[in-house]
Amino acid sequence: MKHDASHPFSRGAIQALPAETVPGVVPPLNSFAARTAAQFEKQVMSPSLLSGIWRLVEFALLLATAQLIYVAYVGPSHGSFPQYFLVSLLGAVIGVLGIQLGHGYEIATMRSRLKQVARVTMAWSATIAVVAVILFFLKAQSDYSRVWMGAWYLTGLSTLIAARLVLGMNIRRWARNGVMERRAVIVGGGEGAESLIRGLERQDDNDIRICGIFDDRNDRRSPPIVAGYPKLGNIQELVEFARLARIDMLIVTLPLSAEKRVLSLLKELWVLPLDIRLSAHAAQLRFRPRAYSYVGQIPLIDVFDRPLADWDVIAKRMFDLGIASLALLLLSPVFLATAIAIKLDSKGPVFFKQKRHGFNNRVVEVYKFRSMYHDMSDPTARRVVTKGDPRVTRVGRFIRKSSIDELPQLWNVILGSLSLVGPRPHAINAVSSQNEAFVEIVDGYFGRHKVKPGITGWAQIHGFRGEIDQQDKLKGRIEHDLYYIENWSILLDIAILAMTPISLLKTEHAY
Known part of the structure; x- marks a missing residue:
C-alpha cells in the first residue's frame, strides 16, 4: 500500500492511550475509536484560512515596498505622497486580484515552486501594465517617476517570489507534520471507500487526512481494514467521534443507487457542524460542474456545508468580543445593584454555574445571577421553573422576567464558550413541563448545536422564551434556531441584538 502525508498511521499518529484519559468519552464510543479521537483533538490550520491571510500579507507587502521606494528615491519633501500612495493602493489591490484570477491562492499552486512563481510573475507584470495604462489615459504619467514605477515592479516581484518560496516550503512541511490539513472521516467501507482512498493518494495536492472509516455493515461488503485504514465503529459511534475529534468533513462512499440508505x-449526520460530501469518484451519474467540489481531480458532491467556517468564525468572534466588552463596561452598575439586591434578599452566593449543551453538543458551564433560594437551587435543571414557583426569590422573579439573571453570561462570551447571538443553551437534562426530554420531542434536536449557543437569539426575539409547557413551543423554538443557523450574517446578529430589549417586554412565559 502507498502511504502518503495524509495517512494518519504513516506518521505514527495513533498511539496507545487508555480510554479513560479521553475527557468526555461516553458510550457508545468504543475504546479504539476513543483513542483515535484523542489524537485529533488539537485544532489545525485551515487551508482556506491560510489563503485568506496570505492575500492580506501580499497586499501589505506590495503597498509597503511602494512606500519604501518613494521615501528612498522620490523623497517625502517632494510633497506628492498622497498621489503616490493612491497609485500604490490601486496597484496593490489590482495585484492581489490578478493573483486571485490566476488561481494563485489555491493551496495546490502555493505548494508548487514553479506554478506560483509563474503565476505571480504574470499577475504582477499585468498589474503594472494596467496601472501604466490607467495613468496614460488620465494624462498623469508625467506626474510619476518612471524609476519609481520600475523599481516598484522589480522589488515587488522579488519580494512576492521570495515570500512565496518560503511559504511553499512551510506549506509542504505543515502538510507532512499535520499542522495544515482537512480531516475527513469516510462513511461506508468496501470497494467504494477503497476506490476513493486510492484516488486521493494519487493526488499530489491532496490536503485531506483520512482519520478512519465508519460503517454499520459487518459483512464482506465492509471489511475491518480498507486500504490500510481501520473501521472505527458504526454510525452511532461516528456522531460521538465527530464531537470529540476536530473533524472537518464526512465523505459518504455508499453508491448513489442505495438511495434509502444514503x-x-x-x-x-446533518446535526454535526461539518462539511458532508458524497463521493462521486466511482459513480456513474454525472451532474453539472457546479454540483461538485474537488480534491485534486477527485469529484465530491456537496450535500451540507458547516454553517460557520474560517473567516465567518473570526468575524463573529471579533464582533462578540467587541460588543461583550463594551456591554460589561456599560452594565457594570446593573451588575453591582443586582449583586447587592441578591445578597440582601436571601442567603447564598450571588452567582451560580449551570451545565448546558454548547457547540457540537459539548457540555459548557454558563454563569447566571442566583434567582432561587440557595438550599432549593437546581443546578442540573431537572425541574422546570413554573409560575409562582416557591423556589424563586423575590429578587429572582424580577431578574428572571427581565433576563438580568442572564447578564453574567457575557463572561462566557469573553471566554469563548458562548456567543452573543445564537440558539439559547439548554440544560443538559432539559425537560418540558410534562417531564418530556427535549431530545425526545423534536427529531434532529441536536442540529441546533451546529453553532455556539448565544445569550439571545432569533427564537427569543420572536417570543420563544421561558417555560415550555407545550410541544409546539419547543418545535417553534427549534425551527427559529435552525433558520438562524442557515441564514447567519453579522447584520442578522446586529438586528437580533437591537430587537432583544423590545422582546424582553413580553414576559408572560418567563417565571
Missing part, C-alpha cells in the same frame, strides 16, 4: 445516513 438518505437515512444524512438524516443522522
